Amino acid sequence: MDRAAEQGVQVRKLSDTRWTVTSGTQAGVVYTLFVEGEQVRCSCKGAEFGLVCKHAAAVRARLTEHQEVSRMIDELYGPA
């Protein structure tokens, strides 16, 4: 995952399926993203055209980090 994709955006987790990401270019603009399994859907213009926008990329990066941490914990302590 490209680290530059996260520049200028702030990712916030509301729930497992709902996230918000601030616009990297427009102050005060916040996009809501919905996570369904492997899919991350964003409400921004780019996503409407079927692009993987940086908001979705930023959420994906967080999800991947989280999975890696969970896996490390499992390896250290075994499955809960």
Ligand SMILES: [Zn+2]
């Ligand atoms: Zn977006």
